[in-house]
Amino acid sequence: MGTELLMGQIVNTNAAFIANQLALQGLVSHYQTVVGDNPDRLAQTMRTCLARCDCLIVTGGLGPTQDDITMETAALVAGRRLALHQPSLDVIEGMFRGRGHVMTDNNRKQAMLPEGCTVMPNGAGTAPGAILEFEMDGKSKAVILLPGPPNEMQAMFLGQAAPYLAGRSPYAVRNYFVRMTGIGESQAEDMLKDLIAAQTNPTIASYVSLGEVMFRVTQFARDAQEPDRAGDLVREIRRRMEPYVYEVGLRTMKEVAADLLRERGLTVSFAESCTAGMASSLFGDIPGISAVFKGSIVCYANEVKTSLLGVPESVLERFGAVSEECVIHMANGCRKAMNTDCAVAVSGVAGPDGAPPDKPVGLVYLAVADASGYEVRKMNFPGDRARIRSLAASNVFDLLRRRLLRKS
Amino acid sequence: MGTELLMGQIVNTNAAFIANQLALQGLVSHYQTVVGDNPDRLAQTMRTCLARCDCLIVTGGLGPTQDDITMETAALVAGRRLALHQPSLDVIEGMFRGRGHVMTDNNRKQAMLPEGCTVMPNGAGTAPGAILEFEMDGKSKAVILLPGPPNEMQAMFLGQAAPYLAGRSPYAVRNYFVRMTGIGESQAEDMLKDLIAAQTNPTIASYVSLGEVMFRVTQFARDAQEPDRAGDLVREIRRRMEPYVYEVGLRTMKEVAADLLRERGLTVSFAESCTAGMASSLFGDIPGISAVFKGSIVCYANEVKTSLLGVPESVLERFGAVSEECVIHMANGCRKAMNTDCAVAVSGVAGPDGAPPDKPVGLVYLAVADASGYEVRKMNFPGDRARIRSLAASNVFDLLRRRLLRKS
Numbered sequence: 001m002g003t004e005l006l007m008g009q010i011v012n013t014n015a016a017f018i019a020n021q022l023a024l025q026g027l028v029s030h031y032q033t034v035v036g037d038n039p040d041r042l043a044q045t046m047r048t049c050l051a052r053c054d055c056l057i058v059t060g061g062l063g064p065t066q067d068d069i070t071m072e073t074a075a076l077v078a079g080r081r082l083a084l085h086q087p088s089l090d091v092i093e094g095m096f097r098g099r100g101h102v103m104t105d106n107n108r109k110q111a112m113l114p115e116g117c118t119v120m121p122n123g124a125g126t127a128p129g130a131i132l133e134f135e136m137d138g139k140s141k142a143v144i145l146l147p148g149p150p151n152e153m154q155a156m157f158l159g160q161a162a163p164y165l166a167g168r169s170p171y172a173v174r175n176y177f178v179r180m181t182g183i184g185e186s187q188a189e190d191m192l193k194d195l196i197a198a199q200t201n202p203t204i205a206s207y208v209s210l211g212e213v214m215f216r217v218t219q220f221a222r223d224a225q226e227p228d229r230a231g232d233l234v235r236e237i238r239r240r241m242e243p244y245v246y247e248v249g250l251r252t253m254k255e256v257a258a259d260l261l262r263e264r265g266l267t268v269s270f271a272e273s274c275t276a277g278m279a280s281s282l283f284g285d286i287p288g289i290s291a292v293f294k295g296s297i298v299c300y301a302n303e304v305k306t307s308l309l310g311v312p313e314s315v316l317e318r319f320g321a322v323s324e325e326c327v328i329h330m331a332n333g334c335r336k337a338m339n340t341d342c343a344v345a346v347s348g349v350a351g352p353d354g355a356p357p358d359k360p361v362g363l364v365y366l367a368v369a370d371a372s373g374y375e376v377r378k379m380n381f382p383g384d385r386a387r388i389r390s391l392a393a394s395n396v397f398d399l400l401r402r403r404l405l406r407k408s
Numbered sequence: 409m410g411t412e413l414l415m416g417q418i419v420n421t422n423a424a425f426i427a428n429q430l431a432l433q434g435l436v437s438h439y440q441t442v443v444g445d446n447p448d449r450l451a452q453t454m455r456t457c458l459a460r461c462d463c464l465i466v467t468g469g470l471g472p473t474q475d476d477i478t479m480e481t482a483a484l485v486a487g488r489r490l491a492l493h494q495p496s497l498d499v500i501e502g503m504f505r506g507r508g509h510v511m512t513d514n515n516r517k518q519a520m521l522p523e524g525c526t527v528m529p530n531g532a533g534t535a536p537g538a539i540l541e542f543e544m545d546g547k548s549k550a551v552i553l554l555p556g557p558p559n560e561m562q563a564m565f566l567g568q569a570a571p572y573l574a575g576r577s578p579y580a581v582r583n584y585f586v587r588m589t590g591i592g593e594s595q596a597e598d599m600l601k602d603l604i605a606a607q608t609n610p611t612i613a614s615y616v617s618l619g620e621v622m623f624r625v626t627q628f629a630r631d632a633q634e635p636d637r638a639g640d641l642v643r644e645i646r647r648r649m650e651p652y653v654y655e656v657g658l659r660t661m662k663e664v665a666a667d668l669l670r671e672r673g674l675t676v677s678f679a680e681s682c683t684a685g686m687a688s689s690l691f692g693d694i695p696g697i698s699a700v701f702k703g704s705i706v707c708y709a710n711e712v713k714t715s716l717l718g719v720p721e722s723v724l725e726r727f728g729a730v731s732e733e734c735v736i737h738m739a740n741g742c743r744k745a746m747n748t749d750c751a752v753a754v755s756g757v758a759g760p761d762g763a764p765p766d767k768p769v770g771l772v773y774l775a776v777a778d779a780s781g782y783e784v785r786k787m788n789f790p791g792d793r794a795r796i797r798s799l800a801a802s803n804v805f806d807l808l809r810r811r812l813l814r815k816s
Contacts, residue, residue, distance in 0.1 A: 006437050008428025009615045012420050015442070020416025029414050030449060032442035034423070041438060048456065207417045270706075276692025277685025280706045284684025287760055287793060295712040298678075298688045298704035300697075304746060308705075308716070338712060352695055385695060 002060060003036040003067070014059045014153055021157060023205070025165055026173040026220050037067040046077045050141050055168070057161070060148030062127035064106035071130065074143050075114035078134040082112040085119055088128045095126055120160040125152040131164055142168075171220040174202075176234040178215045180244035181253060181398050188213045191240055195233065202230040204237075210387065211394040212253070213244075246401060254282055254397045260404040261292035266370075269338035270296040270396060271309055271330040273321060273347040274364065275389050279396040294338050299330070309333035309345075322347050322359050324367075324376050331369035342370040342403070344396045350385045364392045368403045375403055410468060411444040411475070422467045422561055429565060431613070433573055434581040434628050445475040454485045458549050463576070465569070468556030470535035472514035479538065482551050483522035486542040490520040493527055496536045503534055528568040533560040539572060550576075579628040582610075584642040586623045588652035589661060589806050596621045599648055603641065610638040612645075618795065619802040620661070621652075654809060662690055662805045668812040669700035674778075677746035678704040678804060679717055679738040681729060681755040682772065683797050687804040702748050707738070717741030717753075730755050730767050732775075732784050739777035750778040750811065752804045758793045772800045776811045783811055 004010050015032045022029050031052065035045040042061075049056045061070030075082050089111035096103040110127050113119060120129035127147045134141055144161050146153045180188065185208045189196060192215070196204050202219040215237060219230035238245055247256050261268055270279050280296040283289055297308050302321055305311040310333040311326055319325040330345035348364030349355045362381040367374055377399055381391045412418050423440045430437050439460065443453040450469075457464045469478030483490050497519035504511040518535050521527060528537035535555045542549055552569050554561045588596065593616045597604060600623070604612050610627040623645060627638035646653050655664050669676055678687050688704040691697055705716050710729055713719040718741040719734055727733040738753035756772030757763045770789040775782055785807055789799045 005424070005440065006427055007431045007613065008424045008426070009613075011424040012440075016413070016416045016419040018416070019414055023415045030444060030446075031453070032413065032420075032440075034440035036438060038438075045439070205415060205417075272685070272688075274692075275689070276697075276701075277680070277688030277704055277706065278692070280680075280685030281683070281689045281797075284682075284686070284706075284708070284758075284797065285794065289684075290708045293684075294709035295716075296685055296704075296706035297716075298685065298692075298706065300692070301702035304703040307747070308703075308745065337716065339715070350692075386693065389689075389692065 002034055002042075005034045006036050014148070014150060017150070017154060018057055018059070018157065021162060022165075023216075024173070024175055024218075025162065025169060026171050026218060027165060027169060037061060037069060039069055039073055042069060042073045043077055046074065046143070050077070050136055050143070054140075055142040055144065055165070057144045057146065059146045059153050062110065062129070062145065062147045064104070064110055064126070068109075070145060071113065074130075074132060074145055078114060078132050078136075078141075078143065080114040080116060080132065080134070083115050084108075085111050085113040085128070088113065088119060088121070091121065091128075092126045118164075120146075120156050122147060122152055122156060123159070124155055125149060127152070129156050129160070131161070170222075172222070172224050172226070174219040174221060174228060174230045176217040176230050177247075177249060178217065178234060178237050178241070178245060179212065179247040179249075179251075179253070180214070180241055181212050181246055181394070183213060183241070183244045185213050188215075188241065188244070192237060195236065202233050204233070210390045211398075246398070253394065253401065255286060257397045257401040257404070258283070258286050258289055258292060260401060264404065266341040266404070267292055267294050268400065269294050269334050269340040269343045271334035271343060271345040272296055272298050272396075273300060273305070273330070273345075274350045275346050275348075275393045275396070276300060278389055278393040279344070279346065282393060282397075294340050297334055297337065305330060308337055310336070320356055320359065322349055322356065322363060322365060324365055324378065327365040327367035328369070328374055328376060331367040331374055335369050342368060342400070344368045344400050346392050346396055348379075348381075348388065348392055350388045350392075352385060362388050364388065364395070366392070366395055366399050368399045370403065370407070372407070375399065410442055410450075413442045414444050422556070422558060425558070425562060426465055426467070426565065429570060430573075431624075432581070432583055432626075433570065433577060434579050434626060435573060435577060445469060445477060447477055447481060450477060450481045451485055454482065454551070458485070458544055458551070462548075463550040463552065463573070465552045465554065467554045467561050470518065470537070470553065470555045472512070472518055472534070476517075478553060479521065482538075482540060482553055486522060486540050486544075486549075486551065488522040488524060488540065488542070491523050492516075493519050493521040493536070496521065496527060496529070499529065499536075500534045526572075528554075528564050530555060530560055530564060531567075532563055533557060535560070537564050537568070539569070578630075580630070580632050580634070582627040582629060582636060582638045584625045584638050585655075585657060586625065586642060586645050586649070586653060587620065587655040587657075587659075587661070588622070588649055589620050589654055589802070591621060591649070591652045593621050596623075596649065596652070600645060603644065610641050612641070618798045619806075654806070661802065661809065663694060665805045665809040665812070666691070666694050666697060666700060668809060672812065674749040674812070675700055675702050676808065677702050677742050677748040677751045679742035679751060679753040680704055680706050680804075681708060681713070681738070681753075682758045683754050683756075683801045683804070684708060686797055686801040687752070687754065690801060690805075702746050705742055705745065713738060716745055718744070728764055728767065730757055730764065730771060730773060732773055732786065735773040735775040736777070736782055736784060739775040739782055743777050750776060750808070752776045752808050754800050754804055756787075756789075756796065756800055758796045758800075760793060770796050772796065772803070774800070774803055774807050776807045778811065778815070780815070783807065 118131040130145045132143045207214040277298045299305045311329040327345045335343035351361035364379045366377045381388045526539040538553045540551045615622040685706045707713045719737040735753045743751035759769035772787045774785045789796045
């Protein structure tokens with residue numbers, strides 16, 4: 001995989017996944033290095049990396065082709081010979097038989113593993129992984145070798161490498177995630193600055209994504225019996241940030257909104273203009289969402305706002321499609337057309353061109369309607385077309401979520 | 409930014425962007441390294457990197473905070489002193505005045521640049537970049553320092569760093585891009601294997617993304633007068649791959665479909681079930697798309713297929729929502745409800761659960777309808793929910809594109 005990364009053909013999501021997992025375990029990683037499928041450069045890079053760490057994690061290069069040289073290079077660096085690992089060969093042969101194919105000699109290579117390593121079976125592909133422990137310059141080192149395809153790598157990391165690393169870690173790590181929206185990172189950090197300044201253990205780390213801020217609170221405990229100080233800190237953060245917090249846990253905002261609909265036995269639909277189906281598509285990512293999500297009307301053209309959503313032409317003429325009046329009609333009309341308990345509508349100027357003279361790029365109106373009425377939200381988003389549309393879609397879920405909470 | 413990458417808070421898209429740009433220029437990059445905001449580790453990493461290359465490109469760490477140490481560390485490694493660069497300070501002060509803010513001393517730090525460097529003004533932020541040329545171990549080296557935010561980095565790279573690199577490159581590089589869909593990477597490479605085996609100059613590199621394969625053909629010419637051999641090779645690739653090629657150039661498939669609609673003066677709408685608005689949202693990414701795209705109906709619930717798209721209940725009962733019959737009714741009904749020249753419908757089993765007993769996960773039907781009739785496509789996509797939905801959305805644009813071409 002290294003060469004594909006060096007050519008810019010793919011983005012290094014494996015490094016981000018592993019880095020995040022290490023952070024969750026309380027393990028510190030100081031370097032990430034990408035190197036191509038070249039034996040000398042790979043060996044030299046492994047030596048450089050091992051000189052500055054206790055454990056080196058390598059992904060990719062375990063495939064059946066000539067370019068795949070990670071396993072043999074790691075063995076060379078560790079001073080081990082490769083030997084046929086019969087259980088791995090049996091698994092590979094079995095996979096080929098199961099698909100009705102004949103195994104080639106290339107694939108036999110994937111069962112050649114360093115002597116004395118811990119083999120990690122691959123549940124999703126042919127390449128086994130390995131953990132190799134050895135001495136270098138009088139110090140004990142470990143190399144963890146994982147396959148390159150993200151689905152294989154992630155399963156092997158979570159199932160086998162992570163428990164190995166946890167066994168080597170002196171800590172029992174406790175993680176909490178406080179997720180918030182409607183506030184910027186710097187303002188959020190300012191409201192918590194005394195806690196952030198005083199942090200030693202538990203630690204507080206912030207993660208920012210479009211329209212959201214998450215704080216991860218991590219306690220490094222000596223063992224599972226140590227009192228949970230992280231939980232106390234999370235409660236204090238939650239208390240201060242209450243208006244913005246939508247979740248203490250793992251759920252995303254759209255998942256929180258979906259769960260609220262499920263709990264209340266309600267259905268929803270969306271009327272999307274500037275977002276053009278983005279909120280619907282994001283909601284559609286959630287398995288089983290059809291139980292609460294009936295559908296949407298993407299109404300780019302004013303004609304569609306009129307014909308399918310029943311927005312009066314007089315409203316469009318007088319206030320324009322990007323207006324409080326229009327989104328209220330859109331939300332009510334969508335609720336009726338889709339026969340849902342509630343509906344959220346969004347209309348805005350995503351840019352870069354074609355904005356009405358009195359409406360700046362980034363101006364977005366949203367409305368949520370249900371049996372008891374409606375609410376409207378007006379936003380001015382910064383940034384380019386992609387950013388404005390994403391922030392608008394994120395606000396669809398936030399507006400829905402807040403309405404559902406208020407009505408409970 | 410290094411620390412955020414090491415924590416897994418963000419994905420290293422800057423490395424992929426720069427790697428891709430270097431490949432387009434015919435420049436070879438052998439390593440990518442991520443290191444945190446630590447002076448000793450950063451300096452040591454810069455020295456290690458410079459020992460194995462002629463030119464080191466660094467992104468991030470040019471901000472105003474104490475953590476931002478890239479400029480001073482690069483100066484240290486190059487043996488240069490920092491000095492106030494008055495034109496940069498004037499620009500920074502001007503930006504603060506323009507926003508009605510007072511500049512802090514922190515920002516003054518951003519105008520402290522290594523003596524003798526080439527300053528790269530930042531059109532999108534406060535941090536100037538720099539190019540630093542110096543001798544190390546008797547060899548001439550260059551360090552290019554770019555800001556971390558992707559929009560600032562990309563603009564500075566394309567506008568200032570790329571021309572500098574081109575000036576140092578011995579080649580005039582010609583790039584062509586042949587984009588295809590409906591064929592896998594290995595099958596495509598097999599059809600071109602003699603060309604790939606014989607490649608020296610021009611070179612052929614393949615890039616794979618969901619449902620698509622792209623070949624980049626690159627000629628390293630001595631100068632602009634050298635005959636264009638890359639063009640000949642591209643014509644041969646195109647001849648062999650004709651049924652799959654949708655573009656020789658830079659346009660994506662949805663952009664090709666949008667341009668065909670514009671050229672023919674036609675409008676389109678989508679009826680989306682399993683994709684739940686993904687095709688619409690992707691189409692909505694294109695600026696000015698409202699000229700040809702009126703809107704969509706996302707019809708997760710069968711009730712919506714009946715009420716808004718006019719799919720007869722008897723069709724849903726007899727054939728099910730995932731059927732040839734249903735998507736034809738959806739496409740025709742969408743065309744009528746949206747009052748567009750053509751419409752594309754998609755219905756499938758995205759999984760993981762809830763599949764009808766006789767319909768496997770990955771089964772997707774698509775239909776395109778226009779004034780002269782319709783076409784249907786049946787697909788069986790591999791992979792998980794996200795992959796199936798993305799491949800289905802990609803097929804929406806391909807089906808539309810092929811229909812428009814056939815009707816011309």
